[in-house]
Amino acid sequence: MSARTATDLEIRxxxxxxxxxxxxxxxWYVSEGDxxxxxxxLAEIETDKATMEFEAETPGTISRLLIPAGGEPIPVDxxxxxxxxxxxxxTQPPRAPExxxxxxxxxxxxxxxxxxxxxxxxxxxxxxxxxxTSWPQPDWPAATPTRPQTVRDALRDALAExxxxxxxxxxxxxxxxxHQGAYKVSRGLRDDFGAARVVDTPITxxxxxxxxxxxxxxxxxxxxxxxxxxxALPALxxxxxxxxxxxxxxxxxxxxxxxxxxxxGAPPRVAAQHGTDLxxxxxxxxxxxxxxPYTAADAKGLLKAAIRDPDPVIFLEHELLxxxxxxxxxxxxHILPFGRAAIRRPGSDVTLVAAGLAVRHALHAAEALAxxxxxxxxxxxxxxxxxxxxxxxxxxRKTNRCVTxxxxxxxxxxxxxxxxxxxxxTFDWLDAPxxxxxxxxxxxxxxxxxxxxxxVSVEKIVALARQTCYK
Amino acid sequence: MGAGQTPQNPAERxxxxxxxxxxRAAEVTVEGAAQATALGLYREMLRIRRFEEKAGQxxxxxxxxxxxxLCIGQEAVPVGLxxxxxxxxxxxxxxxxxxLMLACGMxxxxxxxxxxxxxxxxxxxxxxxxxxxxxxxxFFGGHAIVGAQVPIGTGLAFADxxxxxxxxSFVYFGDAAANQGQVAESYHLAALWKLPVIFVIENNxxxxxxxxxxxxxxxxxxxxxxxxxxxxxxxxxxxxxxxIAAGARARAHCAAGRGPVILxxxxxxxxxxxxxxxxxxxxxxDMHRVRQEKDAIARIRAMLTSRHGVSEDALKTIDREIKAExxxxxETACAAPEPARDALMQDVPTGAETI
Numbered sequence: 001m002s003a004r005t006a007t008d009l010e011i012r013x014x015x016x017x018x019x020x021x022x023x024x025x026x027x028w029y030v031s032e033g034d035x036x037x038x039x040x041x042l043a044e045i046e047t048d049k050a051t052m053e054f055e056a057e058t059p060g061t062i063s064r065l066l067i068p069a070g071g072e073p074i075p076v077d078x079x080x081x082x083x084x085x086x087x088x089x090x091t092q093p094p095r096a097p098e099x100x101x102x103x104x105x106x107x108x109x110x111x112x113x114x115x116x117x118x119x120x121x122x123x124x125x126x127x128x129x130x131x132x133t134s135w136p137q138p139d140w141p142a143a144t145p146t147r148p149q150t151v152r153d154a155l156r157d158a159l160a161e162x163x164x165x166x167x168x169x170x171x172x173x174x175x176x177x178x179h180q181g182a183y184k185v186s187r188g189l190r191d192d193f194g195a196a197r198v199v200d201t202p203i204t205x206x207x208x209x210x211x212x213x214x215x216x217x218x219x220x221x222x223x224x225x226x227x228x229x230x231x232a233l234p235a236l237x238x239x240x241x242x243x244x245x246x247x248x249x250x251x252x253x254x255x256x257x258x259x260x261x262x263x264x265g266a267p268p269r270v271a272a273q274h275g276t277d278l279x280x281x282x283x284x285x286x287x288x289x290x291x292x293p294y295t296a297a298d299a300k301g302l303l304k305a306a307i308r309d310p311d312p313v314i315f316l317e318h319e320l321l322x323x324x325x326x327x328x329x330x331x332x333x334h335i336l337p338f339g340r341a342a343i344r345r346p347g348s349d350v351t352l353v354a355a356g357l358a359v360r361h362a363l364h365a366a367e368a369l370a371x372x373x374x375x376x377x378x379x380x381x382x383x384x385x386x387x388x389x390x391x392x393x394x395x396x397r398k399t400n401r402c403v404t405x406x407x408x409x410x411x412x413x414x415x416x417x418x419x420x421x422x423x424x425x426t427f428d429w430l431d432a433p434x435x436x437x438x439x440x441x442x443x444x445x446x447x448x449x450x451x452x453x454x455x456v457s458v459e460k461i462v463a464l465a466r467q468t469c470y471k
Numbered sequence: 472m473g474a475g476q477t478p479q480n481p482a483e484r485x486x487x488x489x490x491x492x493x494x495r496a497a498e499v500t501v502e503g504a505a506q507a508t509a510l511g512l513y514r515e516m517l518r519i520r521r522f523e524e525k526a527g528q529x530x531x532x533x534x535x536x537x538x539x540x541l542c543i544g545q546e547a548v549p550v551g552l553x554x555x556x557x558x559x560x561x562x563x564x565x566x567x568x569x570x571l572m573l574a575c576g577m578x579x580x581x582x583x584x585x586x587x588x589x590x591x592x593x594x595x596x597x598x599x600x601x602x603x604x605x606x607x608x609x610f611f612g613g614h615a616i617v618g619a620q621v622p623i624g625t626g627l628a629f630a631d632x633x634x635x636x637x638x639x640s641f642v643y644f645g646d647a648a649a650n651q652g653q654v655a656e657s658y659h660l661a662a663l664w665k666l667p668v669i670f671v672i673e674n675n676x677x678x679x680x681x682x683x684x685x686x687x688x689x690x691x692x693x694x695x696x697x698x699x700x701x702x703x704x705x706x707x708x709x710x711x712x713x714x715i716a717a718g719a720r721a722r723a724h725c726a727a728g729r730g731p732v733i734l735x736x737x738x739x740x741x742x743x744x745x746x747x748x749x750x751x752x753x754x755x756x757d758m759h760r761v762r763q764e765k766d767a768i769a770r771i772r773a774m775l776t777s778r779h780g781v782s783e784d785a786l787k788t789i790d791r792e793i794k795a796e797x798x799x800x801x802e803t804a805c806a807a808p809e810p811a812r813d814a815l816m817q818d819v820p821t822g823a824e825t826i
Contacts, residue, residue: 170633196633202663207622207656214626217611218561220633238653241616242623248818249602251595254612286819311820385821 008063010079016045016052019267021323022073023047025080034062043069043080048152048184048322060085139297139329139336146297146327154296154328155185155261155317158303159223161333163193166221169307172199172212173225173262182227183263183322209235209260213242216258221307226262229278229316243312244287259306261315263322264292265357265407266444269451275444277408279355280417282314283384289338290384292316294359296326298382301336308335314385318357341388343395347377350465351395353418354405355381358456361437362405365461374469384414392418393426400431401468405461410438432468437461506779512554512711513775514789516546516768519570521797522579526569526586526600529801530746535586538615539600542570544709544741547767548673549574551714552641555722556609561631563611563624564643566601567673571643575608579797583804591807595814609638618648621670625657628668628731639667639725646674649692658731662699665730669721670696672733673708675740677752693735701731708736709765739765 013023027044030036036056044053064082067074149157163169170193175182177190177200190198201208205226212222226232232239239260246254266275282290291306291313293299299317306313328334344359345366352362359380366376377395381387396402402422404415415436422434440454523541530539542549545567553574556562564571572582577593585592586600593603601615611627614620624642631638648654649672661668672692689695693703702724706717714736721732739761743750762769775781816823 168634202656202659204656204659206653207625207660210619210622210653211626211629211657211660214563214611214623214628215630215633216626217606217623218627218630220630237616238619238622242614242619244820246604246612247820249594249598250604250612251593251597252818253594253604253606286821286823289821386824 008082008084009060011042011056011081011083013045013074013076013078013080014054015076016047016050016054019319020047020076022075024073025067025069025071026051028065028069029053030062030065030081032062032064036060036062050179050182056083058085139301139340139342140332140334144329144332146329148325149296149328150323150325151293151296151299151317152183152185152322154300154326155303156187156189157328158300158307159186159189160192162304162307163189163197166307167197168219169221169223170197170199171223171225172201172208174201174203174227174231176200176225181225183319185317185322186225205231205235206238210238210242212258213238213246213256216243216256216312217246217254219257221257221259223259223261223307226260228274229262229264230274230276232260232262232278233276239288239312239314240285244285246287247311248287255310256312257310259303259309259313259315261303261306262317263319264316265318265320266455267319269446269448270444271446271451272443277406277439278314279316279384279406280408280412280414282316283387283414283417284412287312288385289313290316291338291382292355292384293382294321294344294354294356294380296324297328297334298336298342298380300328301334302338302382304333304335305337309338313338316356320357321360324360336382338383339386339388341382341391342380343377343391344380345376345378347375347399349375349399350401350403350468351377351379351392351399352403352405352461352465353379353381353392355384355414356407358405358407361456361458361461364458365405365465368458368462369465372466372471374465374471376465387418389421389425392422396422396426397429400429401465402430402434403437403461403464403468404434405437405456407439407456410436410441413438432470435464435468437464506775506781508554509771509775509779510781510789512550513768513771513786514793515550515553515574516711516771517790517793518579518797519546519550519573520768521793522573522583522800523569525797525801526583527742527746529583529587534805535600535746536588537599538566539586539746540565540567540744541742541746542567542740544761544766545673545675545738546570547711547714548671548708548736548738549643551711552669552671552718554711554715555718556641557638559609560638561609561611561624561627561640562643563620563627563640564613565617565620565645565648566613566615567645568601568603568613572603572605572608572610572613575610577603577605577608577610579800580803583800584807587804587807588809589804589807590810590814591804595818596810597814597818618644618651618653620644621648621651621654621657622660625661625666625668628661628666629664632664632666637667637726639669639722641669641671643671643673646672646676646692649674649695655695658696658699658701658733661731662696662701665728667725667728668731669718669725670701670731670733672735673738674735675738677740677744677750691735693733696731696733701733703733703735705735705737708738709767709770711767711771 023045026046029041037059040056041053042056061084063084067080176186177198180187212224215222243256246256265277282288291302293302306315354362362378366378369376404418406414419434437456437460439456444454523543529535549571581593585594585603588596590596603613604611621644624640628640693705696703704717707713717734721734724732
């Protein structure tokens with residue numbers, strides 16, 4: 001084993017996708033002392049989305065491997081190996097710009113000693129931006145033990161538990177089996193339940209959605225995974241016309257116990273066609289229940305409720321939440337019924353109403369508002385059909401002001417609907433018009449600066465909340 | 472035929488096979504099974520035609536609203552295939568659904584009540600002509616969106632494969648739907664997983680409102696599955712015996728675990744696409760010729776007299792019985808009440824929201 005020399009460079013874990021925060025080093029293709037040419041494959045990296053290889057950028061020699069293959073996921077920009085270039089470049093190879101915020105943490109994390117020392121996990125978001133999630137939790141008995149779990153793993157556990165419980169539950173979709181899900185939500189399920197119950201489909205959304213609806217008419221309980229809800233659009237005819245309406249139009253002769261789930265909304269820089277929030281659309285359809293969880297515990301409890309529901313459920317996840325960790329109860333059969341909102345942060349001056357990823361924005365906004373003396377109450381709707389109006393209206397009677405928060409478009413939005421209901425039911429309690437923070441009324445643009453401007457943001461929420469408080 | 476209630480236990484469902492209904496009618500004493508079967512087929516097809524004619528009348532009188540698609544001329548297809556279907560097989564079809572519902576044993580009075588929007592209809596009056604289902608009869612609709620039932624029917628077969636049950640699913644659709652993307656996707660999925668599904672294309676050669684040949688760039692619809700390895704067969708859908716023979720072959724293929732089959736039934740619809748369609752795209756002479764030469768009911772009627780020696784009087788007796796049965800069904804339906812007001816908010820899974 002060679003000691004590090006002054007000319008050694010660190011090879012760092014690259015960001016292989018816009019939202020990649022960590023990856024697992026699955027396999028080294030090189031050993032210490034190997035000579036590599038530019039373009040030689042160095043290692044295989046497994047992310048929550050895919051397995052990818054990455055290559056040497058310049059010719060040189062691998063002087064030391066710092067991270068062993070097959071370990072736990074490590075943050076982007078963690079040093080993986082030391083590398084002696086043939087001719088030393090003036091600077092280190094450029095890093096992926098997305099990894100910049102984690103770069104310093106990653107550098108400190110690089111072990112000085114032997115290659116068996118694991119790199120401590122770097123914080124994935126700066127501590128100051130992490131919302132307080134230690135609110136009281138009435139969704140399970142007080143004595144229930146909890147453990148931190150990512151939304152991704154909570155969803156996986158919900159699927160696994162329900163599939164164990166009921167042999168008629170099966171998962172179907174693109175890449176759910178062999179590839180374990182485009183976002184690795186179904187990791188290990190095919191090994192546990194076999195290919196007959198974790199069904200890989202061709203890219204035929206209309207076909208497999210209709211097929212799953214037929215299976216549900218015959219009494220099975222399909223869970224349909226869309227790789228993105230953007231890809232549910234070709235199948236929307238089947239979802240709305242066949243699944244949602246079947247019970248009513250046949251007077252109850254046909255029922256459709258089916259769950260449609262997958263990531264909804266827009267991760268960064270995916271541009272117009274992958275960046276659509278279908279929450280308001282889905283909530284508009286009589287016959288569809290709609291869940292949109294923020295926390296891992298809610299994701300688990302709501303998905304289990306969705307699978308046991310005798311009717312169709314649209315279950316909206318978010319790519320940016322899959323990797324977030326929250327406390328999840330253990331040792332109980334955690335079911336969260338639809339139509340129960342949660343107060344994520346108590347407050348007295350203004351109510352912020354949100355669901356899914358927008359709850360995170362609302363919690364950040366509440367912190368910012370607290371800093372200027374405005375106390376915001378944050379309500380997490382958790383399900384959009386049915387909506388827990390009681391919790392919203394009770395909050396309104398206390399704060400007298402409301403800002404709704406959503407990722408989607410402003411016209412005929414959830415915010416508009418809530419503003420109408422709030423005005424209809426609590427007009428006399430209102431001290432200001434109900435305002436809606438939404439994405440801009442445009443197809444999502446690609447350019448980094450325009451992408452940011454198009455989204456609902458903490459700044460927009462804060463500005464609207466101040467407007468309702470006249471400060 | 473004609474039970475007032477939908478039986479809950481499939482074993483107790485009304486017998487639907489032509490042989491069984493012929494036996495029930497008890498006209499047959501010496502001709503044996505062949506004659507009994509032929510009489511049963513005649514009776515089944517005639518019931519559909521008289522039912523559809525009655526529905527056309529009631530539509531004309533303004534008692535049936537919205538859309539109403541009649542299958543007059545196409546009777547041999549559902550009747551022939553129901554002769555080979557097991558009672559617990561599954562079937563699903565488009566908006567042109569009345570014939571299949573009658574053929575699989577559903578109650579004409581309840582079907583008519585649904586057409587009239589009455590509480591006693593199969594959907595409690597909330598579905599109408601295009602939206603009825605009776606899982607107890609293995610009938611899963613009744614789908615108004617062109618082609619939607621094709622992947623859904625493929626899913627019925629998927630469910631049976633998943634559970635290891637040996638049913639076969641009969642998935643009916645028209646020649647226009649056969650051009651759809653979701654039908655190609657269904658072929659792919661059914662072939663990929665060797666699902667026990669018979670794709671029944673009722674090619675009445677009038678894809679919606681187009682003249683013959685106007686709808687398809689590749690008119691041989693039965694060979695569309697070749698690229699997926701799905702065998703297909705063109706069948707004279709105006710000849711009920713040919714339908715039965717092809718249906719038996721197809722069902723045996725599916726039941727043997729060899730995957731899907733496509734049957735292209737060449738048939739002919741005498742009326743327009745729907746009651747709203749005057750069908751001006753074809754000539755009177757053309758239709759007259761088809762009725763003279765090919766009509767499935769006339770053909771089996773001729774066969775009954777020539778081959779089986781059934782008397783004209785005996786056939787006229789059946790004609791009168793069927794006419795009376797359909798009239799009674801219509802009267803029962805017309806006398807039934809409209810749905811109660813509180814039915815408005817029922818059967819909506821989300822619970823209808825009010826301000």
